[in-house]
Amino acid sequence: MRNGLIVLSMLLCSITSAAAQVSVGIGLPGVSIGINLPVHPELIRVPGYPVYYAPRVNSNYFFYDGMYWLYTGDNWYASYWYNGPWELVAPEAVPLFVLRIPVRYYRRPPAYFHGWRSDAPPRWGEHWGDAWEQRRRGWDNWNRSSAPPPAPLPVYQRQYSGTRYPRVEQQQVLQSQNYRYQPQDAVVQQRYQAQRAQSAAAPSSPSAPRKQLVQKGGEDVQRHVAKAAPQPGPTAKPERLQPPQGTERQQQAPRSQGQDRGAQGKGAQEPKAQRESQQPKQAATARQQQAPRAQGQDRGPQGKGPAQESKQGQEKGRDKGEKEGGERNK
Numbered sequence: 001m002r003n004g005l006i007v008l009s010m011l012l013c014s015i016t017s018a019a020a021q022v023s024v025g026i027g028l029p030g031v032s033i034g035i036n037l038p039v040h041p042e043l044i045r046v047p048g049y050p051v052y053y054a055p056r057v058n059s060n061y062f063f064y065d066g067m068y069w070l071y072t073g074d075n076w077y078a079s080y081w082y083n084g085p086w087e088l089v090a091p092e093a094v095p096l097f098v099l100r101i102p103v104r105y106y107r108r109p110p111a112y113f114h115g116w117r118s119d120a121p122p123r124w125g126e127h128w129g130d131a132w133e134q135r136r137r138g139w140d141n142w143n144r145s146s147a148p149p150p151a152p153l154p155v156y157q158r159q160y161s162g163t164r165y166p167r168v169e170q171q172q173v174l175q176s177q178n179y180r181y182q183p184q185d186a187v188v189q190q191r192y193q194a195q196r197a198q199s200a201a202a203p204s205s206p207s208a209p210r211k212q213l214v215q216k217g218g219e220d221v222q223r224h225v226a227k228a229a230p231q232p233g234p235t236a237k238p239e240r241l242q243p244p245q246g247t248e249r250q251q252q253a254p255r256s257q258g259q260d261r262g263a264q265g266k267g268a269q270e271p272k273a274q275r276e277s278q279q280p281k282q283a284a285t286a287r288q289q290q291a292p293r294a295q296g297q298d299r300g301p302q303g304k305g306p307a308q309e310s311k312q313g314q315e316k317g318r319d320k321g322e323k324e325g326g327e328r329n330k
Contacts, residue, residue, distance in 0.1 A: 033072055035059055037083045040158040046105055050097055050150040053105045060106045062098060065188040066151045066181050069098050074110065078191055081171050082157055087191075091128050095187045096139050097147075099124055154179045 043052035043063050052063040060071040070077045070086060076094050077086035103109060104118035116123055121140055125133035156178035160166055166174055183189045 033070070033075075033077060033084075033086055035061075035070060035072065035084070035086070039161040040082050043153060045150055046101060048144055048147065049101065050148050051101055052150065052153065053101070053107070055107065057107060059108050062101060062105075063153065064095060064098050064151070065183045065185045066154075066179070067183070067188060067192060069095075071106070072108075080154075080175060080192065081166075082154075083165060085168060089191065091124070091132055092135055093187060093191065095185050096136075096142070097185070099136075099139055100142065148184060151181055151183075154181075 037057065041054040041057045041061065043054055045052050050064065054061040054063075062069040062071075066080065068079045068082055069089075070079075076089040076091070076098070078089050079086045100121045102119050103113055103116050103122055106113065106122075112127060113122060124136075124139070154175075156174070160174075183192045
């Protein structure tokens, strides 16, 4: 039972490692391969070869025909910028002059290089098998005197290091502006064009739709701005945004109510002010009205006095006449 569990665990581990290798093997450009160069490395030409190597980099790092080539983890990778992103290259697609680099220029040779001649290329046929050997037959046979000249180094990349290292979409622009060299090797040409096409599309597939959405949104914003702010001209009139009917009524209703309230408040304040200002006038008017009335009342008794006096005089005269008439009769 225990042995069965051990075998099962070993099988699961092998399946997991195989899946990991497949995920890396499919390898989009930009896979992490454990190589990070903070600055552009120093490159020295391999004598008699159109290839450069990096003596101060602790890795198998080369430059050939306008591209960087790296051998690590039993895989070849390629990039046209010195610190990637790196793209996995199948053994059948590695350029011939990269395969022919002598063993001594591998700064970190794998263990299976042990015992091979340092001035000769690695024994790739032994390592990759007969099928590869048949497909790449004659790869190590060439005339050394007819080797092509090396491609110029992209020295402009030295100014892009650390945090200034460009993103993938910027790399292609800088490459086209500063490095006019075109690959001469047919295999490199295919690799170069394929990698440039992938970089032009996007660093990774999920970001391509995002870029289209951003561009589409930018166009929408521009159209909206152009509609909101038309270009000045003799007949250009600013476009007024009509609010919804319900909103207009709501805005007008509170406004009319506010005006009515303001009018009411003002009307309520005006009588108060008028009353305060009219109180002295009313008091004066009341005094003026009362004064003649009082004088009339005063004149009434005075006017009534003479009438009473005449009446009393008549009565006194009558009494006096009666007395005199009585005396005469006596």
